[in-house]
Amino acid sequence: MELAARNSEHSHSAYRKILLNWRVRLKSCLIVDDSRVVRKVACRILNDLGFTCEEAENGQKAFEHCKSKMPDVILLDWNMPVMSGIEFLEKLRMMEHGEEPVVMFCTTENDMNHIKRAVDAGANEYIMKPFDSDILKSKFVQVGLM
Amino acid sequence: MRITDFDIYRDILKARSGLSITQDKAYLLDSRLTPVAKKWGYASLEGLTMALRGVPDEEVIKDIVEAMTTNETFFFRDQKPFDLFANTVLPYLAKHRKKKSTVRIWCAASSTGQEPYSLAILLKEHAALIENLNVEIIATDIADKVLNTAREGFFSQFEVQRGMPVQLLLKYFTTEGDGWRLNDDVRSMVKFEKFNLLDSMDSKGQFDVVFCRNVLIYFDEATKSDILNRISNHMAADGFLFLGGAETIIGLTDSFKALAERRGLYVLQDSAHDLDSMTA
Numbered sequence: 001m002e003l004a005a006r007n008s009e010h011s012h013s014a015y016r017k018i019l020l021n022w023r024v025r026l027k028s029c030l031i032v033d034d035s036r037v038v039r040k041v042a043c044r045i046l047n048d049l050g051f052t053c054e055e056a057e058n059g060q061k062a063f064e065h066c067k068s069k070m071p072d073v074i075l076l077d078w079n080m081p082v083m084s085g086i087e088f089l090e091k092l093r094m095m096e097h098g099e100e101p102v103v104m105f106c107t108t109e110n111d112m113n114h115i116k117r118a119v120d121a122g123a124n125e126y127i128m129k130p131f132d133s134d135i136l137k138s139k140f141v142q143v144g145l146m
Numbered sequence: 147m148r149i150t151d152f153d154i155y156r157d158i159l160k161a162r163s164g165l166s167i168t169q170d171k172a173y174l175l176d177s178r179l180t181p182v183a184k185k186w187g188y189a190s191l192e193g194l195t196m197a198l199r200g201v202p203d204e205e206v207i208k209d210i211v212e213a214m215t216t217n218e219t220f221f222f223r224d225q226k227p228f229d230l231f232a233n234t235v236l237p238y239l240a241k242h243r244k245k246k247s248t249v250r251i252w253c254a255a256s257s258t259g260q261e262p263y264s265l266a267i268l269l270k271e272h273a274a275l276i277e278n279l280n281v282e283i284i285a286t287d288i289a290d291k292v293l294n295t296a297r298e299g300f301f302s303q304f305e306v307q308r309g310m311p312v313q314l315l316l317k318y319f320t321t322e323g324d325g326w327r328l329n330d331d332v333r334s335m336v337k338f339e340k341f342n343l344l345d346s347m348d349s350k351g352q353f354d355v356v357f358c359r360n361v362l363i364y365f366d367e368a369t370k371s372d373i374l375n376r377i378s379n380h381m382a383a384d385g386f387l388f389l390g391g392a393e394t395i396i397g398l399t400d401s402f403k404a405l406a407e408r409r410g411l412y413v414l415q416d417s418a419h420d421l422d423s424m425t426a
């Protein structure tokens with residue numbers, strides 16, 4: 001995985017995917033955001049980075065998803081109908097195996113109070129919107145997912 | 147751009163900053179120097195080129211040199227060198243430097259400050275380890291523009307998100323307007339100075355650690371060798387040199403050798419390291 005990821009900068013993304021597929025199980029990412037557009041954009045970037053993606057449009061749906069299948073990474077919006085990102089995170093970290101996924105907030109709530117609250121609730125990283133593929137990639141590298 | 151015009155810029159850049167540009171990069175001259183031409187009142191780049199054929203104004207040349215620098219940088223760039231700094235270099239220095247002695251770190255092409263500030267933050271994070279040392283960080287660059295930005299210690303949301311872990315962001319920055327301000331206690335750990343790597347390093351003194359990353363890539367082989375050799379004269383006998391991910395010493399200098407298992411980290415060829423005591 002390490003080797004494949006390191007070489008990836010220079011190699012074609014399709015080739016990279018074959019390499020990744022061949023060496024290890026692809027890591028899974030659950031994208032939780034009420035905007036379909038954001039989910040699609042994030043999903044495309046993550047596919048390119050070698051992750052499989054699944055989507056949930058609010059915290060409740062994400063919670064249901066995690067009960068049946070715990071992803072490796074969760075990209076999490078803050079403000080969503082039904083159940084917010086922070087509520088979901090608090091519930092997730094109480095679940096069995098709920099401490100396992102790397103959780104990255106990805107939100108327009110960009111002030112220190114929100115960030116502190118997220119970190120205290122167990123978020124591993126925090127992406128402030130708007131984001132691009134460089135930021136997403138550097139955060140994934142930073143937390144050791146790539 | 148005509149070949150003869152290209153040659154004027156190539157020669158100025160080579161002599162003033164070491165930047166080595168080839169004909170296929172001529173388009174960069176157009177895009178980056180047209181604004182400089184406008185600033186100095188020329189209608190187009192041709193006007194500036196004409197002026198350069200006469201007695202060129204030093205201020206204009208300075209602007210040309212600055213405009214042609216590439217200042218891309220980010221916090222904890224490539225991560226691995228910073229892990230090595232924290233886990234190999236700092237413990238080594240803590241063990242081998244006398245109490246109360248001064249340890250000097252040089253960032254030799256510091257751009258807008260992300261690299262020296264990343265080091266300053268690591269010093270804070272490992273404060274207990276080096277509590278008996280007095281650590282200085284000197285950060286230099288050829289371009290005034292980036293030095294001024296660096297001194298401000300103010301970064302956009304985009305910049306802090308490239309490489310700064312959120313826990314460290316919370317600890318060492320405060321929000322201000324639509325960006326992030328590095329706290330004064332970290333900012334004051336780095337001293338920024340203007341310095342051209344082509345110039346004599348005599349006034350610089352001796353360093354325990356040198357970061358010279360992602361700048362040699364812009365120079366030709368002879369210039370790279372020369373700079374590396376001169377840096378070696380300013381290193382402690384058991385000092386450490388960090389180069390960028392795409393940089394090497396192979397074929398350039400015998401003054402340094404690479405450290406096995408520690409990619410990007412170099413020591414003097416005849417170094418006095420007690421290597422066994424170093425953990426990777």
Ligand SMILES: C[S@@+](CC[C@H](N)C(=O)[O-])C[C@H]1O[C@@H](n2cnc3c(N)ncnc32)[C@H](O)[C@@H]1O
Binds near residue numbers: 289342
């Ligand atoms: C790409 S940045 C590298 C920044 C940082 N070291 C890093 O690795 O992220 C290169 C910097 O080298 C500076 N530079 C170029 N020529 C130089 C010279 N002759 N002397 C000193 N600095 C120079 C540029 O101004 C620019 O800020």
